Amino acid sequence: EAGVTQFPSHSVIEKGQTVTLRCDPISGHDNLYWYRRVMGKEIKFLLHFVKESKQDESGMPNNRFLAERTGGTYSTLKVQPAELEDSGVYFCASSQVWTVNTGELFFGEGSRLTVL
Amino acid sequence: GDSVTQMEGPVTLSEEAFLTINCTYTATGYPSLFWYVQYPGEGLQLLLKATKADDKGSNKGFEATYRKETTSFHLEKGSVQVSDSAVYFCALSAGNTGGFKTIFGAGTRLFVKA
Numbered sequence: 398e399a400g401v402t403q404f405p406s407h408s409v410i411e412k413g414q415t416v417t418l419r420c421d422p423i424s425g426h427d428n429l430y431w432y433r434r435v436m437g438k439e440i441k442f443l444l445h446f447v448k449e450s451k452q453d454e455s456g457m458p459n460n461r462f463l464a465e466r467t468g469g470t471y472s473t474l475k476v477q478p479a480e481l482e483d484s485g486v487y488f489c490a491s492s493q494v495w496t497v498n499t500g501e502l503f504f505g506e507g508s509r510l511t512v513l
Numbered sequence: 514g515d516s517v518t519q520m521e522g523p524v525t526l527s528e529e530a531f532l533t534i535n536c537t538y539t540a541t542g543y544p545s546l547f548w549y550v551q552y553p554g555e556g557l558q559l560l561l562k563a564t565k566a567d568d569k570g571s572n573k574g575f576e577a578t579y580r581k582e583t584t585s586f587h588l589e590k591g592s593v594q595v596s597d598s599a600v601y602f603c604a605l606s607a608g609n610t611g612g613f614k615t616i617f618g619a620g621t622r623l624f625v626k627a
Binding site: 400401430432434437438439440441442445453488490501502504505506507 | 602
């Protein structure tokens, strides 16, 4: 069974440009999460999808960030326009509905974003 | 709000040394507690978990006990190996009106020397 996959693994862009990160969750996982780790600090929650619906987007930093999950399968996270402080590692995680109350997550390897 | 605090790293140990990584949490409800590990070049993976007070999670020689009275979930291993070198994240999961959200600490990098 394939794990959570993320693309690209590393993206280097200039301030003001746009970047789109993609996450393919484990097949059958309705829960999909985006997290971000900046400069070796804690991994911060961004948002949570249940199928195609945004269950909780309280962690999204501002309106330059847009997440979608069309059809309840893969998800994209777009940053437009990117700022220097957006640099970090963006993690995607997924879980099955029946494990949501134990909180166990399956993570991708992360997408490292560097904004110059 | 809910939060997790873990000891800062890096932690450097010699092989076969005893490991403790401290973790304390703040939560309004009754969270589940986790340790995740990130090996170099890989994504985070669940190491162990405990879902209620006094539970002990264990895996690969690592252990952690859910202590409600001290709001702690310290990670221990009796004899570390070079292959244990990684970043360790303490985390909690608690329900809210929108579902369950997992909250992470800042991570502790462990280096084990041969």
